[in-house]
Amino acid sequence: MRTGHTFDVRDHGAKGDGIALDSPAINAAILAAEAAGGGMVILPPGNYLSFSLRLKSRVTLVLEAGATLIAATKGPLGAYDLPEERGPQLYQDFGHSHWRNSLIWAEGAEDIAIIGAGRIDGIGLTRDGPGTPRSAQKGERPLSMAQMPAADIDKLERSHAEMQGLGNKAIALAHCRRVTLDGFTLLKGGHFALLASEVDGLDIAGLSIDTDRDGLDLDCVRDARIERCRVNTPNDDAIVLKTSLGLGRRSSCEDISIRDCTxxxxxxxxxxxxxxxxxxxxxxxxxxxxxxxxxxxxSNGDFRRIRIANCRFERSRGLAIETVDGGTIEDVLVENIEMEEVTTAPLFLRLGARLRGPEGTRPGAMRNIAIRGLKATGIDPRFAATLAGLPDHPIEGVQLRDIDLAFEGGFTGPAPALPAELADAYPEPSMFGPSPAWGLWARHVNGLQVSGLRLSRPAGDPRPPVRLDNASVARVENAPDWPAPV
Incomplete structure (x- = not known):
């Protein structure tokens, strides 16, 4: 619902022809709305070529149906706002450490929104940026990248100098309160379609995002809801919660709900x-x-009270819950999940010890995780649902109820040996190679409860359907493939 003053960007000089640069006019309309105590900045139907837009408190940016905000390409028309000078950022990559080098950004703003049936086209954004500069490089990249030539990695990780004037996020928010994102479509969002860092009160609904790297990233966000969104991200994660040190301190993700998303x-x-x-x-x-x-x-900070319900995964990796940098993950409830064409493990819980953080960072914890009603088909036969803690830091209190996993084909190799612990490796299901069980593998888990586990595959497999290594089981019901107690 639109309330308050309205400010048409054309009244401030915007052309909407896709040729003239319209960001000065749009920013002028935003400042006028701020000066009036708040209001609606309207982009009527048209194509608006833009560099950085700076959203202010109590301002709503309205993308009307037929309006497209187009990310301009750095060059003769100008450039994006420069990334903040924040000193060496040792524990997260460039993308997580800066916000102003974005198509739309806000810092310390309250009661802001981007709404409407229009579109954001991030064609002028880059998905690249340098990694972390810390000296200890273990766990920085997935083990699947170990054989990549340095030249190929350099193509993905431009230098700091190369990033000056480039935009690498569609929307970036830092230290904001009461934010609404509703209804629009976003294509090619750069490194992040959305990076929300230390935002309190975030409502996201009805977005359609099809992007070249991360989709919706909530980093140290509290009191947030993501509902009825479609997010397509072949190259990275679609909806992801994080607790990095991007803003220079340890913080948490708390009270997050993800519902009815694909x-x-x-x-x-x-x-x-x-x-x-x-x-x-x-x-x-x-x-x-x-x-x-x-x-x-x-995962430097903690994750608490996370709810994921009624979501679909299509041609994607499965659900991943990972803490490897010292944070605690607790009180997570996942319900009514459907997956088709799962490209790695359908479920991956990992408590590791990458420990990318200041001196003295210690392994975190994972406890009280309930997954109820998960049905997955077309699963890569190499990777079982995996719960993997550490010998001295087990995962605690996992409930699996009504889990139905149908694997695609069979595994033809010899049964693999028990994988190494790989405590400090980047967490991915493929880190261990093919799983030592084909259906469910749990290692270093205390208090596992299983009810209604169904596993199926169309071909033979030399591995057992379920394998437990240093895993204590509190209860098993209606799980015909469960191994007999020893």
Whole structure:
């Protein structure tokens, strides 16, 4: 609902012809709305070429049906706002450490919104940026990238100097309160379609995002809801919660709800055009396409009271819950999940010890995780649902209820040996190689409860359906493939 003063960007000089640069006019309208105590900045139907827009408190940006905000390309028309000078950022990459080098950004703003049936086209944004500069490089990249030539990695990780004037996020928010994102479509959002860092009170609904790297990233966000969104991200995660040190301190993700969303890994742009193409087989990390819901990998702070319900995964990696940088994940409830064409493990819980953080960072904890009603088909036969803690830091209190996993084909190799612990490796299901069980593998888990576990595959497999290594089981009911007690 529109309330308050309205400010048409054309009254401030915007052309909307896709040729003239309209960001000065749009920013002028935003400042006029701020000066009036708040209001609606309207983009009527048209094509608005833009560099950085600076959203202010009590201002709503309205993208009307037929309006497209187009990310301009750095060059003769200008450049994006420069990334903040924040000193060395040792524990997270460039993208997580800056906000102003974005198409739309806000810092310290309250009661802001981007709404409407229009579109954001991030064609002028880059998905690239440098990694972390810390000296200890273990766990920085997935093990699947270990054999990549340095030249290929350099193509993905531009230098700081190369990033000056480039935009690498569609929307970036830092230290904001009471934010609404509703109804619009976003194509090609750069490194992040949305990076929300230390935002309190975030409502996201009805977005359609088809992007070249991360979709919706909530980093140290509290009191947030993501509902009825479609997010297609073949190259990275679709909806992800994180607790990085991007803002210079340890903080948490708390009271987050993700409901009625669909995530996928179809070819870029083909979710929005409806063709849902499948020509891309691998993500840049050399694993199969991504497109999932995930907690982590950045996990310096804690995650508490997370709810994920009534979501679909299509041609994507499965649900991942990971803490490897010292944070605690607790009180997570996942309900009524459907997956089709799962490109790695359908479920991956990992408590590790990458420990990308200041001196003295210690392994975190994972406890009280309930997953109820998960049905997955077309699962990559190499990877079982995996729960993997550490010998001295087990995962605690996991409930699996009504889990139905149907694997695609069989595994033809010899049964693999028990994998190494790999405590400090980047967490991905492929880190361990093919799983030592084909259905469910749990290692270093205390208090596992299982009820209604159904596992199926169409071909033979030398591995057992379930394997437990240093895992204590509190209760098993209606799980015919469960191993006999020893």
């Amino acid at each position: 995530v996928s890994g179809f070819d870029l742009g083909t979710m929005l055009d409806g063709t849902r193409q499948r020509t891309q087989e691998l993500s840049p990390d050399r694993d199969r396409v991504t497109g999932r819901i995930k907690l982590g990998t950045e």
